[in-house]
Amino acid sequence: MINLNWNLRDYVFAAFMTIGMVASVFIIGPLVPPFLDVVAWGPVGGIFLTLGMARLQKRGSVALMVFPLAVLVIPLSPAITLYLVLTVLFTEAVVFFRGNYRLKRNRLLGTVLFFASAVAIGIVGGGLMVGDVFAELLTKPWLIALLSLSGAITGGIGWWLGENIVSQLKRAGKLDDDL
Amino acid sequence: MMTRNTIGNSQPLLEIQDLSFTHVGQSEPTLEAINLNLNAGELVVLAGATGSGKSTLLNCLTGIAPEHTGGKLTGQVICQGEDITGWSVRQRSRFMGIVLQNVETQLFTERVEEEIVFGLENWNFPPQQIQELTQAALVEFDLMSQKDWRIFKLSAGQKQRLLLTCLLTRHPNILVLDEPFAFLDTAGVQLLLELLQQRVKRGQSVLLIEHRLELLRGLPNRTYGLEAGCLNCWDLSELPTPAESLFQTSASTHPGPRQSNARIVLQTHDISFGGYPAFPNFKVVAGDIVLLKGDNGCGKTTLLKLLSGLLKPNTGWLEIEGQDQTNKKVVQIAQTVGFVLQNPNHQLFAESVSAEVMQPGVTTAQAQQLLEQLNLSYCSDKHPHALSQGQKRRLALGAVLARQPTICLLDEIMVGQDATSLELMLKALRTFTEEGGALIFTSHDPKVATMLQPHIIALDE
Numbered sequence: 001m002i003n004l005n006w007n008l009r010d011y012v013f014a015a016f017m018t019i020g021m022v023a024s025v026f027i028i029g030p031l032v033p034p035f036l037d038v039v040a041w042g043p044v045g046g047i048f049l050t051l052g053m054a055r056l057q058k059r060g061s062v063a064l065m066v067f068p069l070a071v072l073v074i075p076l077s078p079a080i081t082l083y084l085v086l087t088v089l090f091t092e093a094v095v096f097f098r099g100n101y102r103l104k105r106n107r108l109l110g111t112v113l114f115f116a117s118a119v120a121i122g123i124v125g126g127g128l129m130v131g132d133v134f135a136e137l138l139t140k141p142w143l144i145a146l147l148s149l150s151g152a153i154t155g156g157i158g159w160w161l162g163e164n165i166v167s168q169l170k171r172a173g174k175l176d177d178d179l
Numbered sequence: 180m181m182t183r184n185t186i187g188n189s190q191p192l193l194e195i196q197d198l199s200f201t202h203v204g205q206s207e208p209t210l211e212a213i214n215l216n217l218n219a220g221e222l223v224v225l226a227g228a229t230g231s232g233k234s235t236l237l238n239c240l241t242g243i244a245p246e247h248t249g250g251k252l253t254g255q256v257i258c259q260g261e262d263i264t265g266w267s268v269r270q271r272s273r274f275m276g277i278v279l280q281n282v283e284t285q286l287f288t289e290r291v292e293e294e295i296v297f298g299l300e301n302w303n304f305p306p307q308q309i310q311e312l313t314q315a316a317l318v319e320f321d322l323m324s325q326k327d328w329r330i331f332k333l334s335a336g337q338k339q340r341l342l343l344t345c346l347l348t349r350h351p352n353i354l355v356l357d358e359p360f361a362f363l364d365t366a367g368v369q370l371l372l373e374l375l376q377q378r379v380k381r382g383q384s385v386l387l388i389e390h391r392l393e394l395l396r397g398l399p400n401r402t403y404g405l406e407a408g409c410l411n412c413w414d415l416s417e418l419p420t421p422a423e424s425l426f427q428t429s430a431s432t433h434p435g436p437r438q439s440n441a442r443i444v445l446q447t448h449d450i451s452f453g454g455y456p457a458f459p460n461f462k463v464v465a466g467d468i469v470l471l472k473g474d475n476g477c478g479k480t481t482l483l484k485l486l487s488g489l490l491k492p493n494t495g496w497l498e499i500e501g502q503d504q505t506n507k508k509v510v511q512i513a514q515t516v517g518f519v520l521q522n523p524n525h526q527l528f529a530e531s532v533s534a535e536v537m538q539p540g541v542t543t544a545q546a547q548q549l550l551e552q553l554n555l556s557y558c559s560d561k562h563p564h565a566l567s568q569g570q571k572r573r574l575a576l577g578a579v580l581a582r583q584p585t586i587c588l589l590d591e592i593m594v595g596q597d598a599t600s601l602e603l604m605l606k607a608l609r610t611f612t613e614e615g616g617a618l619i620f621t622s623h624d625p626k627v628a629t630m631l632q633p634h635i636i637a638l639d640e
Contacts, residue, residue, distance in 0.1 A: 007267070009247065168530065172564035173203050175249065 046158015115155025198254035227405035229569030336475030450495035473638035488512035517584035569595035
């Protein structure tokens with residue numbers, strides 16, 4: 001049974017997961033080319049995303065973790081904000097029709113969708129607004145599809161790692177969740 | 180046996196009706212159909228074996244379970260006639276204050292005085308009153324000399340004293356205390372007993388979990404034992420009279436080895452650390468049992484950390500098995516010195532109880548024997564962090580003993596143990612020393628000293 005109301009501990013937990021995602025993207029991002037950062041970030045970002053979904057469980061959990069980040073980056077780049085918002089809306093919209101994040105398979109779906117759509121929306125958005133290497137990628141739809149698939153796979157790896165932590169937490173009685 | 184008690188015709192302050200609770204991932208309930216009333220001006224004690232669900236019951240009362248822990252709760256909790264079952268911890272805190280078993284989970288600020296002020300500010304006390312209450316509390320709880328201290332510098336006993344200060348300064352109607360005497364020294368225990376008596380006389384109610392029932396003789400209105408998820412009424416007067424305490428006998432500050440030809444395993448030479456007075460020099464021989472005795476904050480834990488290599492002394496040096504340890508790393512020292520920390524959560528890492536003990540070089544038979552010795556074999560597949568605090572301490576001891584260290588250091592690990600578990604633990608330690616291991620420990624529980632008959636090293640504040 002899920003308590004449908006958000007409470008303070010949900011906000012705090014979501015904030016910690018957001019901090020984890022931001023910290024890891026700042027570490028991993030500079031190590032790879034711009035269009036590969038989400039793919040490279042997937043295994044780490046997926047852990048935080050999965051933990052957040054497993055703990056918060058309700059519809060809107062991904063939005064609660066990522067929207068504050070989208071708001072924070074407005075002064076830096078409205079384009080990144082737009083990209084984050086679209087990615088989250090897409091993920092939440094699909095999972096909305098399947099229930100919530102209490103179920104393991106829904107967490108897998110949410111993570112895979114988040115990373116795959118992040119790559120696709122990022123490249124398309126980047127091509128339209130930034131140009132440069134992103135514009136060049138727009139001429140190669142097969143490459144966008146391949147990168148999205150890679151994002152889904154690396155996000156899936158992050159989900160798998162995250163689920164390992166979730167199962168430990170559940171065995172320790174620290175997390176009430178369906179495995 | 181279910182118990183329903185109502186004293187007089189007045190409405191109980193707190194009423195628990197048919198409360199059952201099942202932990203996450205468990206099929207059997209930890210608590211089953213609990214009925215209990217707490218009237219104004221009553222002190223009710225809850226006892227029972229380690230892991231029987233006492234802390235779980237307190238968590239259910241205060242709203243921590245299931246809101247923060249998960250699990251399934253049925254039944255009702257009624258406070259002053261109002262059903263509060265669905266209320267949050269915050270809402271319930273209007274009526275009740277709780278001190279949890281783990282002294283590190285309820286401290287939020289950096290300094291002692293700030294911690295007392297923080298609680299009062301959150302309750303919107305007028306600023307002038309906050310100052311008055313804080314100063315009075317610092318004096319009453321003998322924390323004046325530490326009021327500007329950083330909290331992380333406090334000992335467990337001092338932290339427990341601070342938590343009680345914060346709680347008692349606020350005067351909630353119901354005090355829910357989970358082993359509040361665990362880390363307190365003799366003076367702290369006396370002070371708390373007096374304060375609880377005063378509060379009960381004023382009409383506050385106290386629900387108290389305690390294993391050391393001899394401390395409470397004559398105090399509680401009622402005592403319950405929690406067994407197999409159900410409450411049973413206990414009669415404290417039927418408890419055996421506690422044996423004469425070694426703490427009451429004079430302590431030697433420089434005990435010599437028991438046998439002149441015994442092998443010296445540890446020797447200290449003028450070691451000192453931080454703001455503590457220089458620690459006394461002492462020798463420990465194979466098979467020795469040594470108790471570090473002193474009031475809260477006198478440096479017992481610090482000395483154990485120095486002996487384990489976790490801290491390096493400012494002056495002096497340490498010799499283990501004839502070798503100077505000054506330039507040795509902690510991992511090297513850990514090959515001969517095992518250390519069971521005060522907080523067991525800090526040293527349990529494996530995925531199951533059996534895996535925690537099954538370390539390299541430990542056979543399955545040895546591990547099983549240890550778990551049986553410590554009464555943990557029935558939960559060998561459980562996750563270590565799913566155990567009660569008392570069980571975690573036994574497991575941490577098992578994990579250290581499995582490595583067969585030459586010297587075993589124990590920091591207040593006997594707290595939270597029921598009589599049977601304590602006896603098992605002490606038997607395991609006795610076996611360890613009979614096989615040539617040396618034991619150095621801290622404990623405020625006179626029973627432990629009586630049973631182990633240790634050499635005593637007194638530390639002065």
